[in-house]
Amino acid sequence: MGLDNTQDCSRSVSNIIIDRSRLKRNNYILSLLQEGQRVGAITSKKAYQIQGEIMQVLQQLIRKYTQGKSTSVTSETAEDIMVSLIYAMDVYVLHFNNPEEAIVHLNFESIKDIHAKGVELLRQYYEDAKQLYQEMKKID
């Protein structure tokens, strides 16, 4: 799974102007969706589809959590899983150079892929941090 699929959408980026003051660092993807809709870069139909896909991925993660042994979890557990899902998606959309580019990706990538790529980025960041830590220890 490649993380860089920007070639196809580069020309669409110039058509979108995002008000950065409306974006939130926490729940970045959700604020991006709202802002994308406001400026007309994301249709309400697409936003509805994205919400549906987020719920589908959440359901898959909950099933993974219960290992298929239970069909229900506490609301607290479901919310924790939701927070981790949003966090991983935020990491992916934040890795683009600008929010306009991120919006283009939101329009053509599935939420399942966005989440998977976010998780992969987090794994990479974790490995990088570990390596940096080892290098720091050597300096001491």
Added chain:
Amino acid sequence: MNLSDILNFQLLPKSNSVMELLSLNEKTKEQGLVLTPDDIKTLVVFRNKVLRDYARVELGIEVLQELIKVFSSSPYMEKDHYVDTLNELQEIFYYLRNETEDKVEDIKLIMKMNDYFNGSCAGSVELLRSKMEELAENFKKDMMCLDSLFEGDESAWD
């Protein structure tokens, strides 16, 4: 964020879930037990209320399906109280689900309820509720014991 309302099954008259529940009538009608679409609506509305009351989120209707499949074959299940009894069973199930802290599989909880319902409770839902409260209490005590922490928590439910 209220995920309970978003994720818990919403009733649509011709949804697959309703059709799946209706299709169980094929099996249960042998015992003279049949659910109408209105009965299913009552069961699902009650299920959503119980899930909300117990602060739980459920992805499908498998528990309700399993309760119908398992308890419809009970000699104590009466036609006139079929829906009310199923609602009581749903409430007991999700009570147990919470009290056992998600450490026991759905099907094991249902089979344990069924064993008591058909055994010492002789079809009394009130007695079943009381027995399940006792079981949940014992489960919690066991959980606090070091042995149970290491030897697995589900043994009492096998």
